[in-house]
Amino acid sequence: MKNGIKNIPYAWLEEIINLAAERIVVVDVDGWVLYINAAYCEFLGTTTEEAIGKKVQEVIENTRMHIVAKTGQTELAAVQSINGSEMIANRFPLIIEGKLVGALGTVMFRNPEEWLDYQRKMQSLLEELKFYKTKYEKELKSKYSFKDLIGSSPAFQAVKRLAERISGSQSAVLLSGESGTGKELFAHAIHGNSTRASFPFVPINCASIPENLLESELFGYEAGAFTGATKGGKKGKFQAANFGTLFLDEIGDMPLSMQSKLLRVLQEKEIQKIGGQSSIPVDVRVIAATHRDLEKMVAEGRFRQDLFYRLNVIKIDIPPLRKRKEDIPEIVAQLLKKLQKKFHRTNIQLSQEVIDRLQLHSWPGNIRELENVLERAINVLDGNVINQMHLPLYLRDPVLDATYTPEGSVNPSNLHSIPAQIRPLKEALAQTEKEAIIEALKTTNGNKQQASKLLQIGKTAFYEKCKIYQIR
Known part of the structure; x- marks a missing residue:
């Protein structure tokens, strides 16, 4: 059997039209009604027998179907008053083999209640769309300029x-x-x-x-x-x-x-x-x-x-920060603004001796390390001025600073420069850190990513420590 609309019975086609468009009317080029479905007739208070063959103006109040059939200009989402209700009408010219032969009209809403019901449904969908769009834009837009x-x-x-x-x-x-x-x-x-x-x-x-x-x-x-x-x-x-x-x-x-x-x-x-x-x-x-x-x-x-x-x-x-130490005061001011919001604090300042000490440090952890130092200081701060006593121990003591490496670990090659009276403590700290890493790797069967999570440190820091302690 060949495919095509000819294979569909007429009764089927009429039902398909009724299902596809609830209210529909077709006129010829002179505005005579050639077809109008039962749903439209029911709303108009007439029947198909009475409506077909009449001028469309006699059947449908405030219609423009006869105008579209003459001009060939489509009219979409036009408001049309019928029987005291505001309808949403669409009017399309019918062009067959390049010739304007008539017009097709459809109506979407029979009364304001239908329109409001549709609007409520659409508003709910639009609100949901707006929520996900805002979330999407917030998560997938650049956060810094x-x-x-x-x-x-x-x-x-x-x-x-x-x-x-x-x-x-x-x-x-x-x-x-x-x-x-x-x-x-x-x-x-x-x-x-x-x-x-x-x-x-x-x-x-x-x-x-x-x-x-x-x-x-x-x-x-x-x-x-x-x-x-x-x-x-x-x-x-x-x-x-x-x-x-x-x-x-x-x-x-x-x-x-x-x-x-x-x-x-x-x-x-x-x-x-x-x-x-x-x-x-x-x-x-x-x-x-x-x-x-x-x-x-x-x-x-x-x-x-x-x-x-x-x-x-x-x-x-x-x-790196060590090659632009003159930027430290500016960076500190910016970081303090951020941290003050986080801790709900205001007017936090640095003493001059702290500024001097920050500019002496080599900053192997760069701006991330600087932010870490400031956050720690704010956590132990009673007043509004960060003094040297609020800094980590390695920044307070130049001797300890000489052995400091990224993430606060100890560089074993520099241990000989530490005075004898504190060397055992540094060695003990380094040994403890090394043993903790080895134990974590044993627990995770050598999985370094899981081991870093167990130790609650970043993956990059974990790899650096493995390198320092020569742990394979």
Whole structure:
């Protein structure tokens, strides 16, 4: 049997029309009613027998059907008063084989109650949509601008100007710098100052996600792709960032197997979900960040050279805090504003001796360490002035400061510089820390990510401590 509307009985077609549009009328080019369905007639207080064959103006109050049949101009969502009710009418010209032959009209609401009921339903949906849209925009928009990047030193200003200048580009950006220098803030600012600012900013930390989950996080998966997969599948970060910016933090920690898959996406500008059969085009600008020496990793075979060149189109080296100590007072003022809100405090100041001491420290943990020091000081502060007594012990004592390394651990190579009377305590602290790490690794069967969670420290800090204590 051939397919086509001719195979559908006339009675079926009439019922289909009644179901598809509750109230419908058809007129010829002169405005004579050729068809009107029972639902419309019932509302008008007439019958199809009485209405068909009459001028449409005689059947429908305030109609414009005969005008549309002459002008051929569509009229959508027009308000029309019929029987004391405000209706929402749509009027369409009928053009057959290029010739205007009549018009089709439909009515959506028979009375104000119908309209209000529809409006209530729509309002509920709109409110729900607004809630999720606001949440989406809040979570996937850049949180920082270039105004939030504090520092007047020549080194920092040069980097900031470069970042502003290239923010309008579509090229990949590689942010390089030690942990705690503010690489993510730069990524936010670049996106917020770009042509993609109205689209999502999606960050992902490549070091914090287990290797077996990273692919599904980046590219998503189809329903039933693997045991435990969410019903209906899941979008990946690339799809979430479409037309916007994807920030790949700690790119140096991405496994080699994933590097090749990432390279393909950057080259082809399309992704394929896990379990998917088709490719999905994506338009994403990538900003990557690392505290590692990627060039050295390339030479050692631990990072793909081709991916490195893809990411390293525009490289921005963010200077560590020790190379711009003149910025410390400005940064401290900004951090204190943030911390005062957090602790519901006001007018907190630093004594001059504290400022002097902060500028003597080498800041291996950079701005993150500085914020940590200020937060600790506020926690033990009684008045409004932070004095030297409120600082951590290693900042109060220059001798202890000489042995301080990132995250507050001890550098064993510097232990010989500590006076004999306090050396046993430092050695004991270092030994205790080392034993705690070894014990945590035993408990987690060597899983460093789980071990860092047990010890309640960041993954980067955990790896640094393993390196210091030569724990494999």
